[in-house]
Amino acid sequence: MTDHVSLRSGAYADSVTLLQVSKQVAATPGVREAQVAMATPLNLETLAVMGFDVPADASPNDMVVALRLESASLDDAMAAVDAALAAASAPRASGDTSVAPPRTTASALRDAPAGTIVMVSVPGPSAFVEAMDAVEAGHDVMVFSDNVPLEQEVALKEAAAARDVLVMGPDCGTAVVGGVGLGFANVVRPGPIGIVAASGTGTQQVLALLDQVGVGVSAALGVGGRDLSAAVGGRSTRTALARLDADPQTTHVVLVSKPPAAEIADGITAYAASLSVPVELALLSPDTDLTGRTEALLASLDLPAAPWRRWGEPEEAGGPGALRGLFVGGTLCDEAMLIASATLGEIRSNIPLAGGDALDAAAVLAGDLGDAHAMIDFGDDALTVGRAHPMIDPSLRLAALARTAADPATAVVLLDVVLGHGAEPDPAAALAPAIADARAVAVAEHGRTLPVVVTLVGTAADPQDLERQAAALVSAGAYVFSSNAEATRHAVALTAVPAPVPTAGELR
Amino acid sequence: MTAAPTVVTVGTSLLADAIDDQAVSARRVDWQPPVPGTADDLATVAADPLRAAANARAVDAYLGVTAQLVDVLPASEALGLRPGDFLHAGPPITWERASGPMRGALMGAAAFEGIVADAEEAPAFFESGAGYTLDPCHHHHAVGPMAGIISPSMWVFVLEDASTGARTYCSLNEGLGKVLRYGAYSEDVLARLRWMSSVLGPVLQRAVRAAGPVDITALLAQMLQMGDEAHNRNRAGTLMLLRDLVPAMIRSGSRAGDVADAVAFVGGNDHFFLNLAMPACKLALDAARDIEGSTMVVAMARNGTDFGIQVSGTGDQWFTGPAQVADGLYLGSYGPDDANPDIGDSAITETAGIGGFAMATAPAIVRLVGGSVPDALATTRRMGEIALAENPRWTIPVLEFAGTPTGIDVARVCRTGILPQINTGMAGRVAGTGQVGAGLVTPPAEIFPAALAALAERARRRAR
Numbered sequence: 001m002t003d004h005v006s007l008r009s010g011a012y013a014d015s016v017t018l019l020q021v022s023k024q025v026a027a028t029p030g031v032r033e034a035q036v037a038m039a040t041p042l043n044l045e046t047l048a049v050m051g052f053d054v055p056a057d058a059s060p061n062d063m064v065v066a067l068r069l070e071s072a073s074l075d076d077a078m079a080a081v082d083a084a085l086a087a088a089s090a091p092r093a094s095g096d097t098s099v100a101p102p103r104t105t106a107s108a109l110r111d112a113p114a115g116t117i118v119m120v121s122v123p124g125p126s127a128f129v130e131a132m133d134a135v136e137a138g139h140d141v142m143v144f145s146d147n148v149p150l151e152q153e154v155a156l157k158e159a160a161a162a163r164d165v166l167v168m169g170p171d172c173g174t175a176v177v178g179g180v181g182l183g184f185a186n187v188v189r190p191g192p193i194g195i196v197a198a199s200g201t202g203t204q205q206v207l208a209l210l211d212q213v214g215v216g217v218s219a220a221l222g223v224g225g226r227d228l229s230a231a232v233g234g235r236s237t238r239t240a241l242a243r244l245d246a247d248p249q250t251t252h253v254v255l256v257s258k259p260p261a262a263e264i265a266d267g268i269t270a271y272a273a274s275l276s277v278p279v280e281l282a283l284l285s286p287d288t289d290l291t292g293r294t295e296a297l298l299a300s301l302d303l304p305a306a307p308w309r310r311w312g313e314p315e316e317a318g319g320p321g322a323l324r325g326l327f328v329g330g331t332l333c334d335e336a337m338l339i340a341s342a343t344l345g346e347i348r349s350n351i352p353l354a355g356g357d358a359l360d361a362a363a364v365l366a367g368d369l370g371d372a373h374a375m376i377d378f379g380d381d382a383l384t385v386g387r388a389h390p391m392i393d394p395s396l397r398l399a400a401l402a403r404t405a406a407d408p409a410t411a412v413v414l415l416d417v418v419l420g421h422g423a424e425p426d427p428a429a430a431l432a433p434a435i436a437d438a439r440a441v442a443v444a445e446h447g448r449t450l451p452v453v454v455t456l457v458g459t460a461a462d463p464q465d466l467e468r469q470a471a472a473l474v475s476a477g478a479y480v481f482s483s484n485a486e487a488t489r490h491a492v493a494l495t496a497v498p499a500p501v502p503t504a505g506e507l508r
Numbered sequence: 509m510t511a512a513p514t515v516v517t518v519g520t521s522l523l524a525d526a527i528d529d530q531a532v533s534a535r536r537v538d539w540q541p542p543v544p545g546t547a548d549d550l551a552t553v554a555a556d557p558l559r560a561a562a563n564a565r566a567v568d569a570y571l572g573v574t575a576q577l578v579d580v581l582p583a584s585e586a587l588g589l590r591p592g593d594f595l596h597a598g599p600p601i602t603w604e605r606a607s608g609p610m611r612g613a614l615m616g617a618a619a620f621e622g623i624v625a626d627a628e629e630a631p632a633f634f635e636s637g638a639g640y641t642l643d644p645c646h647h648h649h650a651v652g653p654m655a656g657i658i659s660p661s662m663w664v665f666v667l668e669d670a671s672t673g674a675r676t677y678c679s680l681n682e683g684l685g686k687v688l689r690y691g692a693y694s695e696d697v698l699a700r701l702r703w704m705s706s707v708l709g710p711v712l713q714r715a716v717r718a719a720g721p722v723d724i725t726a727l728l729a730q731m732l733q734m735g736d737e738a739h740n741r742n743r744a745g746t747l748m749l750l751r752d753l754v755p756a757m758i759r760s761g762s763r764a765g766d767v768a769d770a771v772a773f774v775g776g777n778d779h780f781f782l783n784l785a786m787p788a789c790k791l792a793l794d795a796a797r798d799i800e801g802s803t804m805v806v807a808m809a810r811n812g813t814d815f816g817i818q819v820s821g822t823g824d825q826w827f828t829g830p831a832q833v834a835d836g837l838y839l840g841s842y843g844p845d846d847a848n849p850d851i852g853d854s855a856i857t858e859t860a861g862i863g864g865f866a867m868a869t870a871p872a873i874v875r876l877v878g879g880s881v882p883d884a885l886a887t888t889r890r891m892g893e894i895a896l897a898e899n900p901r902w903t904i905p906v907l908e909f910a911g912t913p914t915g916i917d918v919a920r921v922c923r924t925g926i927l928p929q930i931n932t933g934m935a936g937r938v939a940g941t942g943q944v945g946a947g948l949v950t951p952p953a954e955i956f957p958a959a960l961a962a963l964a965e966r967a968r969r970r971a972r
Contacts, residue, residue: 019837019946020875026841033841042685046840088875100886101538103893103924108516108537119527121519122539125547129923130518130539132554139516144523155555178512180532183523187530392522421526463529 001032004067004074005052007039011063017088018063024084030072036081039064105133112139119182120169121145127170128152135160135167142222143169144183146381150231153224157235166239171381172222173200173389174420176207183222184391186420187461191216193297194244194277196237198223198257201329201379202290204418204457205484206256206282209294211459212482213306218249225330228260234268245275253279254297256290258334284331286338289485308483311456312474317449318494321411323347324404325375325491326397328390332416332455333377336488340373343492348374350382365396367403373495375414376400391423398434405438405450412451413438414491416484417473419458419466426464428472435476452477453491455484546922546957549964553919556967558801566796566804566820567897567915570860573795575676575788576721578668580713582705584660586677587648591621592640597656597853598811599826600644603634607812609691609848612939613655614642616693620701621659627693646807646818649794650677651786651853654689654935655812662701663709667724667787674794678787680704680712683777686942690935691848703769711762711770712753719756722749724788729901731781732862732912737870738785739854739863740931740946745781750774786853789860796820796915800970803963804896805916808859808928808951812851812935815951819918819959821966827959829952834934836876836947848937850949855930861899861912864929864948865891869904876931876946887929888913894920894928918963921956 013021018037025034033050037043039058047054052066067077102108105118118134120127124147134141135156143156148170160167168175168182174197175182179190184200186207193215197203203220210217221243223236237255244250253275260268260283272279280300282293295305323340327333330351337347348369350359359374361382377383378390378397390397404410415435417427424430435452442450454473458466470480481487517524518537527534542550553559583589594617596610606614615630623640624630634640645652652658656679664677679689682700686692716722727748734744750771757767774780793806802820809816816826831849838846857863867874868888871881888904891913898911916928927950934945 017875019839023837035840042683045685050840100889101536103538103540103926104920105516105518105537106920107893108518108535112516112535113514116514116516118516118518119523119534121517121523123541125551126539126542129542129550129554129919130537134516136560145519149551152551152555180512180515180527180530182515182527185526388520388522421529422523 002069003052004069004077005047005055006065007055007058008063008065010061012038012061013063013085013088021081021084021088025067025077025080028072028077028080030070031067031077031080032070033068034077034081035066036085037064038062105130106137109133109137109139112137117142117177117182119144124148124170128156131156131167132159135163135165138163138165140166141168142172142175142182143167143224144172145169146171146384150226153226154232157232161235161239164239166221166243167236168222169224172224174203174220175222176217176220181421184418184420184422185220186211186459187463188459189216190249191218192249192251193217194247194250194253195220196223196240196244196253196255197221198225198227198237199331201416201418201457202256202284202331202335204329204420205290205332206254206294208457208459208482209291209308212309213298213303215298215301215303218247219244228257228264228268230261230263234260234264237268238271241272241275241279245277250277252297252301253277254282254293255279256282257284259283259285284335284338286342289335289339291483291485308481308486310482311470311480312478314479314490315449315451315494317451318412318496320496322369322371322409323373323412323414323491323495324410325414326400326404327375327377327416328379328397329416329418329457330377330379332457332484333375335484336414337375339485339488340375340492344373344495346373348372349376350380351377367400367407369407369409371409391418394424394427394430398430401434401438402441405441406445408446410450412453412491412494414453414488415478416455416457417469419456419462419464419469421463423464428469432472432476435473435478439477451479451494453487453494454478454480455487456480456482457484540925543922543925543953543957546960549957549960550919550922552964552967553803553960556801558970559803562799562801562821563804563896563915563917566799566802569795570792570915571899571901572671573669573725573792574671575667575724575791576670577665577716577724577784578721579666580663580709580716581666582660582709583658583662583664583677586664586666587650587658589658589660591660592623593660594640594642595645595648595650595652595656595658596642596811597645597652597654597851598809599814599816599828601811601813602642605813607848607851608937608939608941609851609935610655610812612691612693612941613657613688615939616688616697617657617659619693620698621661644809645853646809648677649675649790651790651856652679652689653681653782653786653854654852654933655691656853657688661705663705665784665787667784667791668721669791669795672795674791676787676791676794678783680708681777681780681783683773684779684943690933690942691939692942693940707766708770708773711757711766714760714762715753715757718760719753722752724784725901728785728788728862729903732866732869732902733905735870735872737863737866737873737931739782739857740876740933741778741870741873742781742785743778745785746774746778749781749784782854785862786856789856789862793856793860798823801967803918805859805918808855808930809853810850810855812848815850815955817951817955817959819963822959822962825962827955827962829955832949832952834932834945834947834949836934836945838945839943842936842944846936846941846944847934850932851935852932854932858928858930859916861895861914862902864931866902866904866912867929867931868907873931876948890926891929893924894926918956918959922960927951927953
């Protein structure tokens with residue numbers, strides 16, 4: 001063991017750097033202890049305590065190097081000192097690695113310009129906290145997340161009302177603001193129609209039909225499926241209607257929803273009537289469907305409602321048997337049930353019409369429906385816990401389609417395909433082969449043609465290419481409608497028709 | 509309604525991508541699930557109708573304080589301490605649970621006060637449990653670095669908020685190395701303490717009284733622009749204090765030799781100003797206390813055994829967990845086994861948004877843990893994620909004069925999992941050792957969910 005102490009006059013590094021240098025040198029093999037420091041009285045005392053002989057002529061402006069060597073040579077140890085000092089003073093790689101993305105909505109909104117909109121799609125239990133950040137900062141917020149507790153929705157909307165902030169959601173799938181689609185939104189042209197909707201796919205149906213006749217929208221403001229319930233009391237609906245009333249671009253407003261809770265229906269209707277902008281109520285009921293209300297709106301604008309587009313050819317096939325609807329859009333499912341039940345009676349569902357017993361998620365996944373008519377909404381909360389919405393992840397519905405085709409009770413299958421931003425980039429890529437397979441299975445196992453009727457909701461400018469999607473579905477054997485109401489009526493009619501024996505060509 | 513909006517997205521990246529596809533830039537939140545088990549309490553606290561206004565009030569109260577050094581007094585006079593009274597750092601502790609450096613400092617203080625003839629006799633005295641009181645500094649409007657022992661004969665700085673007259677207190681800094689606050693109690697340590705009480709304190713008292721109040725809040729603002737973060741680097745602040753006091757020291761009638769000794773002592777101790785930064789932070793944070801519904805942390809303190817926090821909306825309740833050992837660099841031949849767990853009230857600086865929170869302004873000390881300058885900038889920005897506001901008076905030039913992160917929010921700590929970063933010195937584990945190093949440390953993670961649960965419980969009770 002040998003000690004070595006030397007002074008370097010005029011050398012300087014700050015104490016923290018020298019601590020680091022000392023640590024590095026001490027880690028050199030064969031070096032037992034190392035202390036590189038400015039020769040201040042404190043540091044010299046530290047060296048003395050360590051047992052080093054401290055040079056008498058050291059001044060605080062000298063750098064002292066003290067080494068206690070086991071096996072290393074003095075030259076190697078001094079080389080380590082020089083290397084560590086050089087490394088400590090070398091410039092670091094440049095480039096700002098210190099800016100990280102914000103970790104909370106509140107942080108992201110610091111210095112955000114007025115009019116910034118927040119979109120929340122975190123898991124339900126955390127959505128309220130993020131949305132409150134937006135409300136407290138005075139920004140409108142769209143809550144795409146579902147599984148948000150009702151009392152949190154009420155608290156969020158109470159806070160928003162106090163600050164004149166619009167809360168779209170929770171469980172708001174679609175909005176269009178300032179020409180930007182949020183969530184699942186179709187590409188639409190600007191125009192005079194404002195939409196307020198408690199329903200995402202209902203909004204998309206109206207957007208798509210309007211686009212088909214060249215009518216654009218100023219905004220589509222979602223409010224969440226529970227907004228018009230008694231508990232929530234239509235808070236967001238009122239705010240959204242007021243926003244559109246104040247918007248000079250908006251000449252007509254459509255309010256899309258299931259019928260409001262009886263307790264608040266009069267209030268909302270009266271509020272809508274009090275505005276200067278005319279409000280068309282499109283409240284789904286056995287007598288009211290979205291296509292019909294869109295036609296009424298166009299009539300009030302003195303615009304003709306075109307015959308809504310269809311792709312493919314009808315089949316003279318089907319029942320008798322069960323109508324099975326497999327939907328990704330909750331409102332499209334609802335609308336189909338309202339229309340079909342008028343003719344077919346009870347429809348089993350996980351989101352049944354008033355008075356019906358709900359199928360639970362397990363029953364939906366098992367697919368054992370007997371000979372009942374049934375319509376399933378795969379976008380319902382219970383089927384999206386811990387998984388993506390079926391417009392993003394179609395696997396549950398594709399599996400159900402195969403089961404449905406194999407079920408001898410199935411006479412007609414009704415499907416929806418919803419295009420637009422946020423949805424699958426090419427839904428027909430998986431669905432068209434699945435439709436073809438389903439039809440082949442029906443022929444092979446049950447010896448009959450299985451008609452597949454599809455509602456295709458989309459606009460000409462949607463990224464998925466509306467025409468290409470329609471063509472792929474038609475070539476798989478589907479009959480494709482742009483109106484969900486028309487598609488449903490067609491499917492209901494087929495359900496009652498006796499099935500013919502398939503021809504050889506269809507066995508292919 | 510028709511102009512394309514700016515969009516902030518939090519959640520599924522696919523939905524943010526869909527916005528980017530429309531040629532609108534989505535500002536994305538890097539959201540991660542909250543600390544496990546906190547989601548319900550976070551929602552309850554977020555829904556608390558008092559919270560937003562309570563936090564705004566707490567921040568305003570904090571920012572409204574101007575801390576002025578108005579006097580220097582013996583602790584017996586300033587704090588009413590009587591022989592046998594000892595104040596200590598951190599949450600409450602007993603001799604039995606006290607760590608080495610806390611015991612060493614108590615032993616030295618007992619000898620300094622003449623309660624025992626020799627420090628080595630002090631353990632028996634403290635074990636007897638009679639003839640003394642042990643109380644946190646924080647319970648007396650005071651703070652103390654490291655062991656934080658204040659006994660009646662020690663002198664303290666007196667800081668006052670000009671607008672309210674509220675006061676806080678802190679001992680005088682002894683320097684580095686073998687010092688009482690790091691648990692050393694040898695004769696030279698006690699001799700220095702005696703000189704501080706007989707010479708330094710009176711010299712400073714005459715100077716402060718003659719020079720008039722010194723605006724410590726303003727000095728802190730200047731320090732932050734001069735490379736001090738006011739916890740582990742106080743060099744500029746110390747020299748500015750001398751600038752402000754030396755003329756009065758010379759004129760105040762103190763002996764020239766004493767003035768020279770005092771100036772040399774203060775000037776030779778880069779940390780002297782720490783003991784002014786700490787009570788200034790304490791004074792500002794005390795103004796934010798006891799606001800029902802506020803989730804703002806008003807104290808973080810360690811006694812060498814426990815790390816504790818207090819929160820504005822939960823009164824004087826401490827939420828404690830085991831103090832951690834700092835990660836850092838060691839003096840001489842000391843190593844991690846020699847270090848005591850985290851100790852001291854000096855984390856009041858981080859609580860107030862400086863120290864580790866202002867690391868970006870002190871690049872000279874970023875290598876304390878082998879860090880880089882970008883790390884320092886990132887640290888200050890990261891601390892901004894758990895802070896309620898920025899301090900408009902305390903700004904950081906290299907961050908375009910952004911204000912220091914102000915008001916640690918218990919809820920945001922639980923939401924992000926980001927823990928406050930504290931710059932700290934390390935005391936030796938064995939009583940009598942002194943300082944063994946310096947580095948970075950965080951609080952034990954579990955105390956923030958515990959504080960959140962208490963806030964949520966109060967909110968639920970109020971809602972009933």
